[in-house]
Amino acid sequence: xxxxxxxxxxxxxxxxxxxxxxxxxxxxxxxxxxxxxxxxxxxxxxxxxxxxxxxxxxxxxxxxxxxxxxxxxxxxxxxxxxxxxxxxxxxxxxxxxxxxxxxxxxxxxxxxxxxxxxxxxxxxx
Numbered sequence: 001x002x003x004x005x006x007x008x009x010x011x012x013x014x015x016x017x018x019x020x021x022x023x024x025x026x027x028x029x030x031x032x033x034x035x036x037x038x039x040x041x042x043x044x045x046x047x048x049x050x051x052x053x054x055x056x057x058x059x060x061x062x063x064x065x066x067x068x069x070x071x072x073x074x075x076x077x078x079x080x081x082x083x084x085x086x087x088x089x090x091x092x093x094x095x096x097x098x099x100x101x102x103x104x105x106x107x108x109x110x111x112x113x114x115x116x117x118x119x120x121x122x123x124x125x
Contacts, residue, residue, distance in 0.1 A: 011117075014113070014114060014117055015057070015061070015114060017110045017113065017114065018050075018054050018107060018110035018111045018114060021103055021106045021107040021110055022047075022050065022051055022054060022107045022110075022111075024103050024107075025047050025050075025100055025103045025104055025107050026047065026051075028100055028101070028103060029043065029044055029047060029099075029100060032099055032100075040098075040099040040100075042098060043093070043098040043099050043100045043104055046089055046092075046093060046098075046104060046108075047100065047104060047107070049085065049089060050086065050089060050104070050107050050108045050111055053082050053085065053086055053111050053115070054111045054114070056078070056082060057082075057111070057114055057115070057118065060118075067079065067118075070122070071122075075122060076119075076122070076123075079115060079118055079119045079122060080119070082115050083112060083115040083116060083119055086108050086109075086111045086112035086115055087112055089104075089105075089108040090105050090108040090109045090112055093105040093108060
């Protein structure tokens with residue numbers, strides 16, 4: 001049986017899940033270097049988008065107004081746009097292995113999973 005503490009731990013782990021792949025992707029991007037490679041530049045832009053989306057999640061935990069008030073159109077628009085964007089980035093980067101390999105789609109999928117959780121909780125609670 002799941003206790004409240006176990007559930008809280010699982011939620012924190014879900015919210016922290018994107019940290020590892022995003023950190024690894026930034027490490028690989030810096031290691032691959034500043035050469036003028038189109039693939040790395042494109043992946044760098046997509047990695048920045050994924051990171052920004054995750055930062056919106058973290059900022060939303062600290063400042064609830066960032067996502068919007070509960071049950072507002074702004075909140076659902078923010079959640080749906082970010083979720084949709086992360087799904088598109090995941091599909092695109094998975095289909096086209098770029099300079100960062102499989103770590104970028106993994107990062108985007110992890111952020112999408114958190115947005116999906118936020119969408120589910122926002123529509124129920």
